Amino acid sequence: MSTRYAALLRGIAPSNPNMTNDKLRGVFEGLGFDSVASVLASGNIVFSARKAGVPALQRRIQRALNGALGIPGGTIVREHAELRALLDRDPFPGLTHGRGTYLTATFLKDGAQAPDRLPEQSDPRARVVGFDESARVFLAVIDNSDPGSIPDFMSWLEKTYGADITTRAWLTVQRIVKKLES
Template identity: 75%
Template sequence: MYRYVALLRGIAPSLPNMTNDKLRGVFESLRFEQVGSVLASGNIVFRTSASDVPALEQRIQQALNDRLGIAGVTIIREHAELRTLLDSDPFPGLTHGRGTYLTATFLKDGAMAPERLPEQADPQARIVAYDRAARAFLAVGDNSTPGTTPDFMSWLDRTYGKDITTRTWLTVQRIVKKLEA
């Protein structure tokens, strides 16, 4: 049995069709086991014997669209991928906060990995690494200035379009904890 998290892009929990109970209901209707949610931002953990991740992503996204009208993006990661990412300690000595906003941006399976990391010209963001196994950019941002977005996030959107989703490092840690429960 595989332990997965579906990272759903574009979830606004204030919308009636995007609440955790409705999202979990879709996953339960697909006969996944031990379905749970982490926070209210589109992180659904589940277990299944299916191992074809792209097929799972497509199946889940189709069900979300058909049942709830959610046309966003579904990105799946397996527990072992995220556990290895956490154990690699990509942010040594840093604590998540306003000046050190730690993030992981996950690329959909099939997205091309970068040949090289983007230039580090943005004073609001520092790209720590690209983790090939987890297919994730790891970055430290400074969001202490209200109303600004690091250029790094704009670069990600221009390069990968909607086939990405970003989570804080704290959220990634909570997801792994839930997968291990």
Template identity: 75%
Template structure:
């Protein structure tokens, strides 16, 4: 059995249909084992014998839409992919905080070509792109909470809406759950 996490896009914990209990029930209904949630922002850890990740993503997304009316998007990564990502230590010496908000933006599938922003956002330092985990890594200065960094808008424009961002702390928590 392979251990996975489903990173769900557009989850709002205040919506009763998006509660962790209902999300877990959908995964359990699909026959997955070891289903647990991480935080309340749409991170569901599970085990499956299925190794076809694109098919898993589609299957989960269809069930979420059918059972709960959730159409936001599903991105699945294996424990192995996320463990390897953490082991690269992409943010050496940095601590997650207001001026150094460490983020990982996961793409639904591997792009045919990876591009970086032409005009770097002064509030964002792009650390790089990890091809194996299909994720952009960046450090954002979000000390001005009223402004969204241009980098996030660039990601949406360049790679579409089939992306989702997690803090590095959340990625670390997910890996801990995958290993627990």
């Protein structure tokens, strides 16, 4: 029986000829995965595969991406059911994605240590609103209404939690789930 997955690839630059959606999909198809599709041009690949341990699946995909395309970045995989449940929990109640409320989800790699408490961020324009333990994801609201002064939230997260993370806009997470369900 097949399971639907989303691979969230870190460090994808669509302008790099080795990081185009068609090449990324080709690597996944070469691994024998079915129903491979991309979501946007920023390293989001959905696919079907036999049920497998996520850490082993992440390593297998990352080795293939590095070997075939020279992509050294991280690969974070989530099952469709995990992402669907995250959306159903409505972690941003009453908030809508916009300039002053840019909703983000920062996924930790499987095996990464969950925080004992929510991290404090020194910039009041970036606020962690929760950590969803089942999906292993930080949920944050960023005020980017002043383009000349956007908080450097991603660098702060990486300094605090290391490079085994990747961030997506909440709208992108919603699009990934929709693609997994189509």
